[in-house]
Amino acid sequence: MTLEVHIEKKLAEFALDLSFSADDAPLGILGPSGAGKTMLLRCIAGLEHPSRGSLVLGGKTLLDTQRGIRLPARKRRIGMLFQHYALFPHQSVRKNIAFSLTSLPAAERERRVRLMLERVHGVELKERYPRQLSGGEQQRVALARALANEPQALLLDEPLSALDTHLRSQMEVQLQETFSAYRGPALLVTHNIEEAYRLTSRLLVLSRGRIAALGAREEVFRKPPSVEVARLTGCKNISRARAVTEHMIEAIDWGCRLHVSQLPAGAILNCGIRAHHLDFAEHRSAGATDDNIFPCWLVRSSETPFRITLYLRLHKPPDESGSHDLQAEVFKEKWEHFRDRSQPWYIRLASDALFVMPE
Amino acid sequence: MAPAATDWSPLWISLESSLTATTITLILGLAAASWRQRHSGPAMALFDGACLLPLVLPPTVVGFFLLLLFGRNGPVGKLLLRFGASLVFSWPATVIAAAVVAFPLMYLTARAALEQVDSRFLEAARTLGASEWRAFRQIALPLAWPGVLAGTILSFARALGEFGATLMLAGNIPGRTATIPIAIYFAVEADDMRSATAWCAADLIISVALLSGLYYWTHAQGPARWARR
Numbered sequence: 138m139t140l141e142v143h144i145e146k147k148l149a150e151f152a153l154d155l156s157f158s159a160d161d162a163p164l165g166i167l168g169p170s171g172a173g174k175t176m177l178l179r180c181i182a183g184l185e186h187p188s189r190g191s192l193v194l195g196g197k198t199l200l201d202t203q204r205g206i207r208l209p210a211r212k213r214r215i216g217m218l219f220q221h222y223a224l225f226p227h228q229s230v231r232k233n234i235a236f237s238l239t240s241l242p243a244a245e246r247e248r249r250v251r252l253m254l255e256r257v258h259g260v261e262l263k264e265r266y267p268r269q270l271s272g273g274e275q276q277r278v279a280l281a282r283a284l285a286n287e288p289q290a291l292l293l294d295e296p297l298s299a300l301d302t303h304l305r306s307q308m309e310v311q312l313q314e315t316f317s318a319y320r321g322p323a324l325l326v327t328h329n330i331e332e333a334y335r336l337t338s339r340l341l342v343l344s345r346g347r348i349a350a351l352g353a354r355e356e357v358f359r360k361p362p363s364v365e366v367a368r369l370t371g372c373k374n375i376s377r378a379r380a381v382t383e384h385m386i387e388a389i390d391w392g393c394r395l396h397v398s399q400l401p402a403g404a405i406l407n408c409g410i411r412a413h414h415l416d417f418a419e420h421r422s423a424g425a426t427d428d429n430i431f432p433c434w435l436v437r438s439s440e441t442p443f444r445i446t447l448y449l450r451l452h453k454p455p456d457e458s459g460s461h462d463l464q465a466e467v468f469k470e471k472w473e474h475f476r477d478r479s480q481p482w483y484i485r486l487a488s489d490a491l492f493v494m495p496e
Numbered sequence: 497m498a499p500a501a502t503d504w505s506p507l508w509i510s511l512e513s514s515l516t517a518t519t520i521t522l523i524l525g526l527a528a529a530s531w532r533q534r535h536s537g538p539a540m541a542l543f544d545g546a547c548l549l550p551l552v553l554p555p556t557v558v559g560f561f562l563l564l565l566f567g568r569n570g571p572v573g574k575l576l577l578r579f580g581a582s583l584v585f586s587w588p589a590t591v592i593a594a595a596v597v598a599f600p601l602m603y604l605t606a607r608a609a610l611e612q613v614d615s616r617f618l619e620a621a622r623t624l625g626a627s628e629w630r631a632f633r634q635i636a637l638p639l640a641w642p643g644v645l646a647g648t649i650l651s652f653a654r655a656l657g658e659f660g661a662t663l664m665l666a667g668n669i670p671g672r673t674a675t676i677p678i679a680i681y682f683a684v685e686a687d688d689m690r691s692a693t694a695w696c697a698a699d700l701i702i703s704v705a706l707l708s709g710l711y712y713w714t715h716a717q718g719p720a721r722w723a724r725r
Contacts, residue, residue: 184619210622223620227638236634237624286625 140290140322144180144190153177153187153346159290159322165337165354166326167369173346174326175220178292181324182217183210194289194322216288220295222279224267230254230278231263237286253281256318257311273304280315291323297332305332312336330371334358342366360492367409367494373464375409378493386493391451391462395429396488405496412446414490415465417475418483429488432481436461445472449484505671506679507698509590513675514655517594521651524595525602526644530632533610551600558597559664566592566665589666590673594655602651609643610636642713649710656702 143156153173166174179185181192183199186207192200194215199208224233231250238246254260257277267275276296283291296312297305313336316323327333333340333354340357342350350357350366361367364375376390380400387394388408395408418430433449436459440446445468448461455461465484475482528547532540550558566583567573576583583589613636621631637644659677666673668682676695683692 182623184622210619211625211627213623214625215623217620217623219616219620221616223614223616225617225620225635236621236626239625282624 138195138289138321139193140181140195140324141191141193142177142181143192144177144187146176146180146185146187146190148173148176148346151345153180155343155346155348157341157348157351159324159339161320161322162339163316163323163325163337164339164341165333166324166341166343167330167333168328168343168349169369170328172343174328174343175294177343178217178294178324178326181290182215182292183208183213197289214286214289216283216286216291218276218279218283218291218293218296221299222267222275224270224275224279224282226267228266229263230259230265230267230270233267233278234282234285236282249285253285254278256284256315257281271304272300273308276300276308277311280311284315284319288321290321291319293323293325295326295328297327297329309335330369342369344369361409361494363494364407364409367407367492371411372409373412374415375407376462378406378408379404380406393431393451395486395491397491397493398488400493401495403495407494407496408491409494410463410486410491412464412466414487415463416485416487417465417467417471418485429486429491430483431486433463433484434480435482440469444468447472449482451484454480503670506674506676506695509587509671509673510656510675510677513587513590513594514652514658516591517598517655518648518652520591520595521598521602521655522644522648525599525606525647525651526637528603529606529610530636532607547603548600550597551604555597555658555660556664559593559661562593562596562661562665584665585667585669585673587666587672590662590675593661593665594658597658597661598651598654601654602647605647605650606640606644609640609647612643613639645713646710649706649713653703653706656699656706 139158139160141158144153146153150171151173153176155177166177168174176185180187180190187200187202189202190200191198191202194213198204198206199213200206224230225236228236234250234253235246238249241249250263251260254263257280259274259277259281262270262274262278267278270278276299280296293312297308300308309332312325316336325333325337327336338354339352340350340354341348342357344365349369350362357366358370361370361372367375376388378386378388378395381387381394383400384396384398385394386397386400386406386408397408400406418428431451433451434454436448436450436455438445438447444466447465447467449463449465450460451462463484532543532547535543553561563584564570565572566576566589568577568582568584573583583592617635617639618631621635622628626634657677658675659681662673662675663678663681668674668678674682676699680692680695680699683689683695
């Protein structure tokens with residue numbers, strides 16, 4: 138089943154204007170807060186009305202402003218998981234899940250409620266009320282409720298943001314299970330890059346109401362089409378650049394020439410490399426510039442339990458301004474190997490990890 | 497009126513007309529409040545004003561307007577006359593007078609109660625296939641219920657105590673339109689202090705019962721609902 142989306146809607150600060158289609162592969166919608174992610178979901182669900190646009194789900198037109206078609210939310214059969222779940226507080230879990238099943242005979246309804254709860258591993262929650270559930274349990278019930286009437290599409294709005302860190306990974310597994318069992322377009326809105334990457338196979342990066350990138354997740358991360366997407370997908374090292382030859386650029390902010398695999402058109406470029414793709418070399422190799430290896434000095438570092446982020450200055454020892462050129466992220470085990478070596482260290486910007494973006 | 501031969505009719509007339517008026521007020525007040533919730537704009541200030549007018553005006557003024565409307569020469573009165581019916585000085589007049597003065601209380605509390613219901617619950621209901629009516633009946637109304645109930649009890653109390661508008665529109669016909677407040681007034685006027693005292697005591701008992709009921713439903717019962725832990 139395919140969901141074809143074309144939406145134009147004027148918002149306070151910018152306009153939502155985008156077209157894309159989603160199939161059975163889960164699509165992650167990524168973007169900073171206020172980029173229009175939630176508004177997009179609400180337009181698809183029928184809770185907001187785009188000024189222009191069309192929505193076609195599995196061949197059925199849900200919305201076509203030109204032909205004056207606008208199906209109300211209740212007739213769209215789109216399951217939506219709200220950010221804070223919106224479970225009806227005055228109804229038991231059973232009644233919440235059965236809410237969309239009024240057309241079924243009582244016995245069949247009961248069977249379906251049980252089946253839905255089994256799928257989210259929550260059969261024992263059936264007679265409880267939302268207030269008696271933990272955050273994770275609430276999410277499981279909300280998921281069961283959204284899926285109960287076999288919706289044609291599934292929309293999830295920041296499903297994990299209301300949960301504690303330790304619950305998040307648990308619920309991620311639950312979502313993964315749900316996604317793999319679900320047949321139909323599933324859209325997941327999040328501002329968490331890693332969450333989006335782990336849960337979905339395709340990514341749509343939204344920026345101020347427009348599509349900044351759309352494609353397979355690996356593609357979007359390996360070759361971000363713009364500086365904005367590179368930043369939104371967590372790239373810490375970006376430099377202005379210009380082409381020198383067909384396979385060489387000059388990275389202006391980093392003050393060095395770099396070999397690259399291929400160049401996009403245009404004289405003004407940007408290049409970037411992810412912090413964990415930076416590699417420390419034993420020493421400067423004989424081939425010199427061929428390997429994109431440069432001397433660097435440590436400016437400062439910051440630690441997390443298993444990794445360390447190193448802020449590095451290229452070519453020169455750090456000065457009093459404390460400015461750095463590159464951010465490298467390495468596992469602590471590796472860091473132990475070279476932390477006591479005398480500086481400069483040698484860092485490699487491998488050409489297959491480098492990406493070049495048009496201005 | 498000696499207690500031995502007490503005429504109990506004011507009590508029954510009061511209770512019947514107040515209950516009927518409260519039922520009408522509850523339905524109309526909820527309808528107006530939920531309609532108002534879905535509409536906004538400068539014209540709505542006028543709507544609000546019209547709904548609250550009976551609260552601001554002295555009951556005698558309300559009664560006077562009702563008399564103009566339902567009297568023999570009034571637009572509604574003329575219409576009723578065509579079907580051979582007359583409203584003024586009849587039992588239904590006590591209901592109308594009580595309903596009109598109680599309406600603003602119901603409207604105000606119902607609106608406040610409905611506005612407090614998180615709109616996400618209604619949106620969730622819509623995405624789950626519920627019609628607007630079903631979302632109102634099964635989600636908005638139960639969630640707003642404590643407030644709506646408080647409004648209902650206030651309206652009932654107001655209807656029970658209604659005097660001015662009732663006297664203007666329904667008059668004082670013992671056994672037909674004489675409610676407790678009217679019975680008290682005319683008992684005092686006739687220097688029948690025993691009856692007046694008895695009816696005042698009856699009013700006091702009903703009021704205390706109502707207020708404790710209100711407290712019980714909104715405070716004592718409220719937090720226990722929906723199995724709060």
